[in-house]
Amino acid sequence: MAAVFPAWIMITILVLEAAVVMGDFPATLKLERSIPLASHELELSRLRERDRLRHGRLLQSSGGVVDFPVQGTYDPFLVGLYYTKLQLGSPPRDFFVQIDTGSDVLWIGCNSCNGCPESSGLQIQLNLYDPGSSSTASSVLCSDQRCSAGIQSSDSGCSGQSNQCSYTFQYGDGSGTSGYYVADLLHFNTILEGSMTTNSTAPIMFGCSVLQTGDLTKSDRAVDGIFGFGQQSLSVISQLSSQGITPRVFSHCLKGNNGGGGILVFGEILEPNMVYTPLVPSQPHYNLDLRSISVGGQVLSIDQSVFSTSSNQGTIVDSGTTLAYLADEAYDAFVSAITNIVSQTVRPVLSKGNQCYLITSSVTDIFPQVSLNFAGGASMILNPQDYLVQQNSIGGAAVWCIGFQKNQGQGITILGDLVLKDKIVVYDLVNQRIGWTNYDCSMSVNVSANVNTGRSEIINAGQMSNDGSSQDELRSMVALLIHIFVLAGLLFS
Secondary structure, three states, rough: OOOOOHHHHHHHHHHHHHHHHOOOOOOOEOOOOOOOOOOOOOHHHHHHHHHHHHHOOOOOOOOOEEEEEEEEOOOOOOOOOEEEEEEEEEOOOOEEEEEEEEOOOEEEEEEEOOOOOOOOOOOOOOOOOOHHHHHOEEOEEEEOOOHHHHHHOOOEOOOOOEEEEEEEEEOOOOOEEEEEEEEEEEEEEEEEHHHOOOEEEEEEEEEEEEEEHHHHHOOOOOOOOOEEEEOOOHHHHHHHHHOOOOOEEEEEEEOOOOOOEEEOOOOEEEOOOOOEEEEOOOOOEEEEEEEEEOOOOEEEOOOOOHHHEOEEEEEEOOOOOOOOOOOOHHHHHHHHHHHHOOOOOEEEEEEEEEEEEEEEOOHHHHHEEEEEEEHHHHHHEOOHOOOOEEEEEEOEEEEEEOOEEEEHHHHHHHHEEHHHOOEEEEEOOOOOOOEEEOOOOOOOOEEEEEOOOOOOOOEEOOOOOOOOOOHHHHHHHHHHHHHHHHHHHHHHH
């Protein structure tokens, strides 16, 4: 027995390690796009319309890595949408919410809601939150410090009659929601040091929607609410970070092929080739200081003031936008520079107001690289597939169109999935910066889970499928089983 005992210890350790690999963690969220980015079935006008609705949703105005499962649909006729499932209340109930980097607040449709959709084209079960059925729910009054903080960022208001902290969000597409704030428990899994996981809860403040109007009432892409990923005090990221539960940083890597998908982690993805640029301070969104644009190595003659940040202009990073949008005064110079370079090789054509090209060979052999140059010397290099969208074919020639759209009459530049795909993008709110690097988003990533301690606890995170399995996990499990059998054979022989 003395000789056998160490062998069983070894085997047990390996089995436990396998259990860790096969569990519901690390904090890797599998993303699925509702629209394949370069879908041949959708016209640019339809994509622009979907983005217009999305842009209407851009509101005017430590302890570990938290893991939320992310779901979606590949249906190309739905608006591009990432959503996750949250558990709220006691007993916990499931709610599907859109992941939105363009707003701050988490809000859920409530049982007294007027205009909340009852079914969803996403084939998910919609639920209404009922604070009366949760034993841990409580009202948030006007005197609450969190309500006062929300008033400063226009995320909350106060009703003199009920003394209840409330909100009204009006979106640019004409839709809107209003309601009141509640506090209740959020249930989640947290990855701690050593890649150990624990089921956790934390009290958070979120919106209870009693009225939805406009596009929010439609059922084709309906979810239970919106999960704001902004950096103001009422965002869930800020709330969990202030409690020492999660790092104040999140990252994503969006796959650029027609299948969509990708990785979303509440933590910092670590890659050696990351470049960072500072966030523009005191802005409600993720604004960057874009200095210039280069096409084929030549800087375009665009006045730098076109990209300066103010209340009605600037450059915003928004992973919820399918295409990309250039400020009105920069668009023509951008398109002209590309057309001048390729006009001897391809046939430029206009298709429904969009600059397109008839191409009989590979776009990578013809079209130039584009560089978006930001403050601090950080450049985002765009290959042709990062600024072109394939439409269809005419007479054996492929039709590729400029995917960047003109933000007519506006000074806002929006960097959407067209340029963000196939890149790791890190939103580091602690150091007020955003970083990126080109990456194959079908591969696993390393994530820092200990930003508050000054040490980097590295977790290898692959893409988890909805049932918790993946090819990476299968390979890891097989490798571990081989080690077990080999070790057992050596020790028992």
